[in-house]
Amino acid sequence: MVPTEGSMIRPISRGLTLRPAFIIWCILLPFIRLSSGAKTRHFKWEVEYMYWSPDCIENVVMGINGQFPGPTIRAKAGDTVVVELTNKLPTEGVVIHWHGIRQLGTPWADGTAFISQCAINSGETFHYRFKVDRAGTYFYHGHLGMQRSAGLYGSLIVDVAEGEKEPFHYDGEFNLLLSDWWHKSVHEQEVGLSSNPFRWIGEPQSFLINGRGQYNCSLAAQYSNTTSSQCTLRGNEQCAPQILHVSSNKTYRLRVASSTALASLNLAIGNHKMVVVEADGNYLQPFAVNDLDIYSGESYSVLITADQDPSKNYWLSIGVRGRLPATPLGLTILNYQPISASKFPTSPPPVTPRWDDYDHSKTFSKSIFALMGSPKPPTSYDRRITLLNTQNKIDGFTKWAINNVSLALPPTPYLGSIKYGLRNAFDQKSPPENFPDNYDVMRPPINPNSTTGNGVYMFGLNTTVDVILQNANALKDNVSEIHPWHLHGHDFWVLGYGEGKFSTKDEKKLNFKNPPLRNTAVIFPYGWTALRYVADNPGVWAFHCHIEPHLHMGMGVVFAEGVHLVKSIPNEALTCGLTAKFLDKNRG
Ligand SMILES: O=C1O[C@H]([C@@H](O)CO)C(O)=C1O
Structure with a gap:
């Protein structure tokens, strides 16, 4: 039988095109692995x-x-x-x-x-x-x-991946994870926050650098008239500071991240300038500062050059911003080798700017720009939501609310319940996109009552979302606090900060040229912060104030996009609530 042209050609030609490609792929695969070095x-x-x-x-x-x-x-x-x-x-x-x-x-x-x-x-x-x-x-x-x-x-x-380079040079690096510490257990703190009358956690007892701080003594007692005694640490205690040992004229990268529960911090090193080069995993247009503000949920890399008198040591200090300080400075020492780390610096630790000098903090935040060549934001948005942050009362309990809804998470995780269409798992109504026009952000709420909710802002996949975070007066007169907002699953561009209530005329002030990409951005007292991001990561994502007690009191929202595209969620993520029942039923 003479085969028809079609039946002859098709398999042969397919074989000819596929096989060499497959062979080449097999030959190249080990090299591709090798060159990327991914592990x-x-x-x-x-x-x-x-x-x-x-x-x-x-x-x-x-x-x-x-x-x-x-x-x-x-x-x-x-x-x-x-x-x-x-x-x-x-x-x-x-x-x-x-x-x-x-x-x-x-x-x-x-x-x-x-x-x-x-x-x-x-x-x-x-x-x-x-x-x-x-x-x-x-x-x-x-x-x-x-x-x-x-x-x-x-x-x-x-x-950076094997063979890649950072866009800056350094000779060595240090990693500083900052936190704040209370002597009261978190269980007791939680009970206080959920009680009526409300019991606030107060200010932290200590600041920790890599988990190390001093409560009953000060490393720098001899420089001030503090009541605490001079620390006599031998160096092997759990609270002994980690010393930063440097060599003269070398440049170091300090990686600084803040995991604080409450405190906004300011970090400074005596006599040394810092060049800020990275924030939240994104490169910045380098700029020099004497001190660095860092809010909970943020990270920075700064470069310092050990270019000061090498016969001396210097203090690195962290102090509080935005709340009346009641916590001693967190301290460690920058030690110029080979001199001894136990030789005291000749001058006292750097002084933190006054806690309510917000101009200082705003100047810093407004100096942050993306490194040239970084991804730019889309020029327009598909949807804009405005999130008003207020302190409220629910049945006499003190809460925080966003557009008058205080977040109370449901027992079944959203990711599974949305993916499997389990509609009873949470409020199906979309939460409010805005707040009433006549709300006065400069005064305590006229009606402080709010309600709890757990609805989701659903965004179209790959749409561009603008979020205007709007701060306001808290329950007490003349009080408005700093709130660092953290987005999961994405970075956003920080388009700008402003005073009072955001209005369309503020639009002109936004930076579309070189806004930094971040995952955390602060709202200043009585101000607004404008963010833009692309909802391009199928999933359900928390967006919340990174102050732990504030989130606990309801200061957050939930975003979602493209959940139907999420590939099989591992069973171990679904073993509770309605998703557990759903799994059981579908297995049987
Ligand atoms: O959420 C908070 O509650 C207290 C205060 O507003 C009420 O005691 C405080 O300082 C917060 O940040």
Whole structure:
């Protein structure tokens, strides 16, 4: 039989085009792997309570594998990080959020309890597996209740991929994870916040640098008339400061991240200028400062050059911004080798700017621009929402609300319930996009009453979203506070900051030329902050004030996009609430 042309040609030609391509692919594959150098980095962690003395006072902290802060994860851009997390807490669940990692394609690994996954129960193990796609300074922390305040945090550093270079030079680096510490347990703090009458947590007892601070003594007592005595630390105590050892004329990269529960901080090093080069994993147009403001949820890299008198040591200090300080400076020493680290600096620690000098903070925030060549925002938006931040009352309890809705998360995590269409899992009504025109942001609310809710802002996939964060007066007259807002799953462009109520005439002031990409942005008292982002990461994403007690009191919203496109969510993320029932039914 003479085969027809078609039946002869088609298989042969397909064979000819596919086979060489396949062979070439097989030959190249090992080299492609080799050149990218991407690795999978495995970690096996156990979260547990343990005795620890973060500020020289023994307390109970949440540790990982017996360490506080938790182990530092170090990876290269393009690597996959796998953390096998076992909950060894006797009576509570746990989750870990990888702050600043966008979880592209892995929304179930974002580590937000009741949003991306079920809490990991006592004794259970959960597998976080995600790609760290971009170099930068990040951290991780608990995202259930107030577990971050309890000490559940650590650093996550992503180096540039093999063969890539940073756009700046340095000879060495230091990693500083900043936090604040209370002597009162977080359980007691939580009870106070949820009580009527309300009991505020107050200011922290200590600031910690890499989990180390001093409460009952000061490293710099001899310079001031403080009542605390001079520390006589031998160096092996859990609270002994980590000294930054430098060599004269070398340049160092300081990676600074803030995991504080409450405090906005200012960091300065005596006599040394800092050049700011990175924020939240994005390169900046370098600029020099004498001191650096850092809000909870933010990270920066700064370059310092050891160009001062090499026969001296210098203080590095952190102090509080935006709240009347009641916490001594957090301190460590920049030590010029080879002189001894125990030689005291000749001048006192740098003084933090006055706590309510907001102009100082605004000047800093407004100096932050993206490095030339960074991605630019789309020139228009598809949807704009305005989120008014107010302090409120619900049945006599003190709360925070967004457009008069105080967030109370549902027991079934959104990711599974939206994906599987479980409509009873949360409010189906979209939350308000705005607030009444006549609301006076400069005064306490006329009607402070608010309601709880758990609705979701659903955005079309790949649409451009503008968010105007609007601050207002709190419940008390003449009080408006700083709130750093953190977005999960994305970075946003910070288009601008302004005073009072945002209006269309403010539009002209927005920066579309070189706005920085960030995952956290602050709203100043009585001000607004304008953000733009592209909803291009299928999943459900928290967007909230990064002050732990404020989120606990309802200061957050939930965003979602393209959830129908989310590939199979691992069962271990769905083992609670309505998704557990759904799984059971569909298995049977
Ligand atoms: O949420 C808060 O509550 C207190 C105060 O407003 C009421 O005691 C405070 O300072 C907060 O930031």
